Amino acid sequence: MKIRPGVTQRTSGDRPILITLLIAVVVLLANPELVSAQSPLEQVERLTRLGSTEEARAILLEWWENDRIEASRRERQRGLWLRGRLTVDPRQAELDFQRLALLYPSxxxxxxxxxxxxxxxxxxxxxxxxxxxxxxxxRDYPRSEAFERAREWIADAGPLPPRGDI
Known part of the structure; x- marks a missing residue:
């Protein structure tokens, strides 16, 4: 076989490198989350952990208004959970937590x-x-960490506050 001048001949040692590169490209294309930066909800959680709650709320609000409808069921649950946690309105938080419990019980x-x-x-x-x-x-979540935390919390909750609104 005649090789053109200036063109290097491929060897069988190049094949594993090409196969590895091809596999990496396929994996990245099949999983866009690996390629893209953090999703908006991941950003919200990261900012919340860092104490930047105002910025987290702003990103969450934008996601809620623009992307929620087309989001997966899991993302909608996560968004609802984050909204309940980050809202400054206790009634809104209560509604969001009720929705989570009723719409996504599992x-x-x-x-x-x-x-x-x-x-x-x-x-x-x-x-x-x-x-x-x-x-x-x-009854519904006896093996959950939340149930264990509830048992600890109620033991330390102290006296019941006077009945009233928040």
Whole structure:
């Protein structure tokens, strides 16, 4: 076989490199999350951990208004959880946590949402509602970390505050 001048001949040693490169390209194309920067919800969580809650809220609001409808079921749950955690309006938080518990009862955030509902009810002096939420945790999520945290929390919750609104 005649080789043109200036063209290097490929050897069989080049083949594993080409195959590895091809596999890497296929993996990256099949999983765009590996290529793209953090998703907006990942940014929200990162900013929240760093204490930049205002910036986190702004990114979450933009995601909620523009991307929520086309988001996956898992992303919508995550967005609802983050919105409940980051809102400054306790009634909005309560609604978001109720939605998580009702719309996504087997989702990863449901047990924590029910715990937050119990804590909110306790803080408002509504022992009956708090106990109902704790019963829900025990019945529906007995092996969850949220149930364990609920047991610790109720043991240390102290006296029930006077009944009233937040």
């Amino acid at each position: 989702g990863q955030f449901a047990p924590d949402a029910v715990l937050r509902l119990a804590q909110a009810a306790w803080a408002m002096g509504d022992e009956d509602a708090a106990r109902r939420h704790l019963d829900t945790l025990e």
